[in-house]
Amino acid sequence: MAKLKTAIVLGATCAGCDVAILDLNEKIFEVDDLCEFVFWPTAMDFKIDDLLALEDGEVDIGIYHGAIRTSEDLEMAEILRKKAKVVVAFGACANFGGIPSLDNLPYDQSLFDLVYEQVPSMDNPQGTVPLEIIELKSGDELTLPKMLKDAGALNSVIDVDYYVPGCPPMVPLIEKVVDVLKKFSETGTLPPKGTVIAGEGTLCEECGREKPEQISYHAFFSPQETKKIDPDKCLIPQGIICMGPATRSGCGALCTKMNVGCRGCMGPTVKVKDHGLKMISALTSLLEVDTEEGMTEEQLEKIVQRIPDPLGTFYRFTYGSSLISKLHSDKEDK
Amino acid sequence: MTSTMQRSHKEIKNTNPKIIMFLCRWCSGKGADLAGTSRLQYPPNVLPIMVNCSSRIDPQLVIEAFLEGADGVLITGCHLGDCHYKTGNYKAYKRMTILSKLLEQIGVNPKRFRLEWISATEAAKFAKITTEMVEDLKYLEPYRKGGKR
Numbered sequence: 344m345a346k347l348k349t350a351i352v353l354g355a356t357c358a359g360c361d362v363a364i365l366d367l368n369e370k371i372f373e374v375d376d377l378c379e380f381v382f383w384p385t386a387m388d389f390k391i392d393d394l395l396a397l398e399d400g401e402v403d404i405g406i407y408h409g410a411i412r413t414s415e416d417l418e419m420a421e422i423l424r425k426k427a428k429v430v431v432a433f434g435a436c437a438n439f440g441g442i443p444s445l446d447n448l449p450y451d452q453s454l455f456d457l458v459y460e461q462v463p464s465m466d467n468p469q470g471t472v473p474l475e476i477i478e479l480k481s482g483d484e485l486t487l488p489k490m491l492k493d494a495g496a497l498n499s500v501i502d503v504d505y506y507v508p509g510c511p512p513m514v515p516l517i518e519k520v521v522d523v524l525k526k527f528s529e530t531g532t533l534p535p536k537g538t539v540i541a542g543e544g545t546l547c548e549e550c551g552r553e554k555p556e557q558i559s560y561h562a563f564f565s566p567q568e569t570k571k572i573d574p575d576k577c578l579i580p581q582g583i584i585c586m587g588p589a590t591r592s593g594c595g596a597l598c599t600k601m602n603v604g605c606r607g608c609m610g611p612t613v614k615v616k617d618h619g620l621k622m623i624s625a626l627t628s629l630l631e632v633d634t635e636e637g638m639t640e641e642q643l644e645k646i647v648q649r650i651p652d653p654l655g656t657f658y659r660f661t662y663g664s665s666l667i668s669k670l671h672s673d674k675e676d677k
Numbered sequence: 678m679t680s681t682m683q684r685s686h687k688e689i690k691n692t693n694p695k696i697i698m699f700l701c702r703w704c705s706g707k708g709a710d711l712a713g714t715s716r717l718q719y720p721p722n723v724l725p726i727m728v729n730c731s732s733r734i735d736p737q738l739v740i741e742a743f744l745e746g747a748d749g750v751l752i753t754g755c756h757l758g759d760c761h762y763k764t765g766n767y768k769a770y771k772r773m774t775i776l777s778k779l780l781e782q783i784g785v786n787p788k789r790f791r792l793e794w795i796s797a798t799e800a801a802k803f804a805k806i807t808t809e810m811v812e813d814l815k816y817l818e819p820y821r822k823g824g825k826r
């Protein structure tokens with residue numbers, strides 16, 4: 344049987360998604376039996392010309408990880424779409440914009456200055472800052488790809504066939520992908536377009552922690568602030584923010600098993616339109632339910648101030664494709 | 678006084694801002710009724726939506742209101758301690774406080790989103806707040822976030 348021609352293309356990625364593939368351990372031999380890599384620059388010496396030299400539609404499986412952040416990411420995504428019969432968005436960045444999309448906030452020069460000039464650890468007497476073009480002494484120019492206005496998910500620029508969420512996708516999910524590829528290579532059949540290769544329900548269903556009948560909790564804590572976390576009980580009543588109720592299952596509750604609240608890297612479930620808004624709604628209904636009556640606005644305010652950064656907390660991986668990001672504006676006059 | 682003076686230097690950018698106003702049935706809704714029956718003047722820019730309780734308003738509804746063309750969203754409920762369901766407005770307060778912080782992070786002008794307590798007798802407050810918010814929004818560009826007006 345002919346091997347599946349496979350291309351793995353990188354966008355704005357940390358390459359953790361590549362490492363995750365290698366984490367398959369001995370299952371990687373199955374990947375090698377199934378796939379012939381025609382492009383995977385992280386693992387082998389490939390240049391863009393190798394991808395361009397292929398016929399349109401010649402690649403059987405195109406995997407893309409990382410967000411669309413620069414003009415090059417966009418170009419690579421478009422080339423992949425042309426060359427590949429099937430395109431898979433791999434990892435939270437390609438699925439939802441991921442962490443790079445947190446950069447879509449209103450641009451503020453002072454933040455840039457802080458990072459490149461003012462932080463105490465910065466020693467930059469010449470005031471060197473990142474540039475898209477520099478001119479060399481020889482007169483030649485060196486250029487970097489342009490930053491797009493916003494970072495987004497793969498499906499904001501090309502048609503995507505399958506989704507594998509997670510930051511990075513976990514080994515059990517990648518094993519599922521291998522099984523899908525195996526079936527494809529043997530029978531020529533693929534799952535319905537748009538399938539998300541992950542669980543269907545919420546993380547809470549997968550997390551073995553015991554959930555009390557009525558959940559109420561007092562104030563939020565960072566795990567390092569609490570004395571002791573009960574390893575068997577749901578984290579929310581213990582005051583630890585956990586995105587489990589709105590997050591898609593499939594990771595095997597990796598974080599909650601380690602006493603760390605879920606940060607939502609699998610993205611929202613199908614029923615949830617906006618990951619963060621759902622969580623804000625859920626968490627505020629439970630916060631201080633048995634004690635809120637009689638509190639003053641100041642007291643309530645103090646409690647919610649314990650979440651200093653709602654955006655980073657509730658949209659760590661999904662801001663780029665969230666509903667609220669459509670409201671994102673450059674600062675208006677106040 | 679100062680604020681009107683400051684305003685007079687700025688130009689009107691939106692002559693007819695649209696505000697979606699959520700009212701709870703028990704207090705704010707009654708306050709709005711009273712404003713009507715007392716023939717108080719208030720601007721016609723406010724589109725009221727009655728719900729049973731301010732806690733009924735999911736943050737998603739606020740965002741969707743903006744995406745459907747609202748220039749501003751005003752949520753009103755009973756004063757703390759007066760909620761018909763005892764603590765619905767406490768939940769609304771926590772929820773909307775986090776939401777307004779979130780909106781500020783993504784660059785939404787705080788004048789576009791307000792939470793106010795209006796009791797059944799506070800018809801004057803209803804008229805004052807709606808007037809104030811409409812006036813404020815006149816000095817901001819039409820929002821047009823969902824491409825709608």
Ligand code: SF4
Nearest residue numbers: 357359434435436510
């Ligand atoms: S999904 Fe996570 S591991 Fe993959 S590229 Fe993005 S940040 Fe890195």
Ligand code: SF4
Nearest residue numbers: 547550577578585587
């Ligand atoms: S710890 Fe998190 S994932 Fe587990 S049951 Fe509680 S909320 Fe759900």
Ligand code: SF4
Nearest residue numbers: 594598605606607608
């Ligand atoms: S528990 Fe949450 S953050 Fe952790 S791996 Fe699973 S989905 Fe991702």
